[in-house]
Every structure is written in structure tokens, then in C-alpha cells.
Amino acid sequence: MPLFAGFATSISLIVAIGAQNAFVLRQGLRREHVLPVVLTCALSDALLISSGILGLGALLTRSQLALDIAKFGGAAFLYTYAALAARRAFNPGAITPADHAPAALRSVVLTCLGFTYLNPHVYLDTVVLLGSLANQRGTDGRWLYGLGAVAASFTWFFALGFFSTKLTNLFARPRAWQFLDSAIALIMTTLATWMLLT
Template sequence: MILPFLVGIGSGLSLIVAIGAQNAFVLRQGIRREHVFWVALICGLTDAVLELLGVAGIGFVVQKAPVVLEIVRWGGVAFLLWYAWSAARRAMKPEVLVAGDGSGGSLKRTILACLAITYLNPHVYLDTMVLMGSIGNAQGDPGRWWFVAGGALASIVWFFVLGYGARMLTRFFATPRSWQILDGVVAAVMLVIAARLVFGGVGV
């Protein structure tokens, strides 16, 4: 069942290899070398579990639950605006932006922020559960489970590569000015995603 497996890898990468709240967060943690393993693991396993649930049929339930998606939608907007404001505030204080050595930022706070960014974005459910679930189920049995395996592998590998690969940028981010640029970009990305949720809704 190599074909469904490869389709899963390709479909998974096409959805996650893009500028977004989750990738921006993983990238920043990777550059700062702070709790990268746990952040990458949470993001990767979350995608894997949601893809599994989508193929198992939960994606259909999510698609038919507009009230739940609306609650997640506005919760996501509030969190994204807060995160954008935090990034903008950091950008205005360049003296505290130099890349860390892995000792700053508590693990608990980092995990909570990672979970919020992951689960308060309704597109995570629509893309991972509904879209991936639909593509996966089109593979038939047992192809759909190979599809899930491919998608899960793609997600886990991507987040670990992004997190640990970001360390190669550490030298560039050794100056406050570089961090100002990064946090300015992060703030802009969060605002754009929040605006899309407000004005574009969460329709598939």
C-alpha cells in the first residue's frame, strides 16, 4: 500500500508547510532553543491524532457542528490577537529579544501556548480532520490507514525538522534587530489569520 502512504505524506505536507500560527511558534522556539522537543512532539502528534479521527469518521461530525466551530473560531481570534500583541510588544523592546540558550521561558507556559495555538485554530480541525479525513477515506480499506500513517509521519518529521533546523538561524538572530523583524512578521501573521477567521469564517 505504498501509494496511499505517499498520498498521505504529500497531502499532509501540502497542508502544514505554509506560514501560519503553529509554524511561526515552532520556528521561534527553535531559534531560541527553548523546549523544542516538546513543542515539535505536541504539534506532530496532534496532527497525527486528528488525522486518525478524521479518517475514522469524526471529521464528518465536526463538519456538521457549526456551533462548536464558532466557539473555537472566536476563541482562536481572541488568542491570536493576544499573541500578535505580545509579539509586537517584544518587537518594541529590542534589548530583550536576543536569542536564548534554552534556559528561558518555563516549559509549562510554552506547552500551554503551544496547545492554545494548536487547538484554538478551527482550520486545524477542518484541514486535518475534515479534509485529510475525506482524502483518506477515498483510499478505501486498508489504504486509508496507510494514508493516516503517511500523513502522521509527514507532520511529525516536519515539525521536528522545522524546530531543530531553525537552530541554523541562531547566528542571524544574535542581534536585537533581527528579533524585531521576526516578531514583527509573527505579529503580522497572527493578525492576518485572526482577520481571516473574523471575516472569512471557517467554511470548508
């Protein structure tokens, strides 16, 4: 059935460790603007998947300029975030009391949008791959497939964001945050480098 096929394919693409998931996890652990963050991620996926079903994927694959802009812009964004995470992890003295205060909602949402739309692979996964797979289901099945894919996105991001709020006791010690930020810095640097090399 297209609905379940869309869900299964989408969830298999989303659960891979990546910059967006690491950001959602960190926000959940901080219990900071979790609902806006998971909604931003899930609604963005819904928009991108719908765009793919409507044919945007074919246009993107023909525009090397658009892919290059996303590639280099995304890599720069990830390197910057990696540097900030490394600073938090390896230079605790540089962290000011203001760093422990909740970040502004606007700043968090803009960062989340950056992780979503500055990653060229999100376009390949959602717009190109899921869009083309949906369109193989024909006129009647393509939107059911898309609905399944969108449902997977909502399920994953809400589960990741809100389940991670239950793990805050594990991160009561600064050492745990240093470990997490070190892992985030490594993930972001690896993804940015891989993005430039592919």
C-alpha cells in the same frame, strides 16, 4: 500508493506559513523546549488525523457551534499573541531581563496547544480534509494514507524546529529579533482577521 499520497497532501497543507509554524520557528531560534514543542505539534496532528479517519470530521461539519467556538476563541488567542509579539518588537524598553530567561516548559506547551487546537482551520485540514481523503482509500488504504499524513507532520515539525536552532547566530543581534517579532505580529493579526472573516 496511499502512503505517499497521504504524505504529499499533508506536507502541502503543513508548510504554509501560519501561527503554529511561526511559534515552532521562534522556539527553535531560542533553542527553548524544542523537542516538547515539535512532539506536541506532531502528536496533535496524529490525533486529529486519526480522529478524522474514524469519522469525527462528519460530526464537526454538522456542528456550527463547535466551529464558532474554535473560530472566535482562536481569533482572540491569535490577537493576544500578536499583541505580545508587537510589544517585544516595538517597545524594547518594556522587555525585562526575565523575558530573556527560558520560559517554563508548561507555559510553552500550553501555548503550543493553543496554536494547535484553537485554530478552526487545523480541524478542516486534518480532521475533515485528510480524514475524508483517507476514507476514500477504502478499509485497507485509509490507515496507510493516514500514516503517510502523520509521517509528513513529524518530518516537517522536526525539520523546522531543529533546523531553526542552526540559525541562532543570525539572531544574535536584537534587531533581528525585532524583525522576527514584527513579522510574527503581522502574521498572527492577519490570520486572526482572516479567521473572523471566513
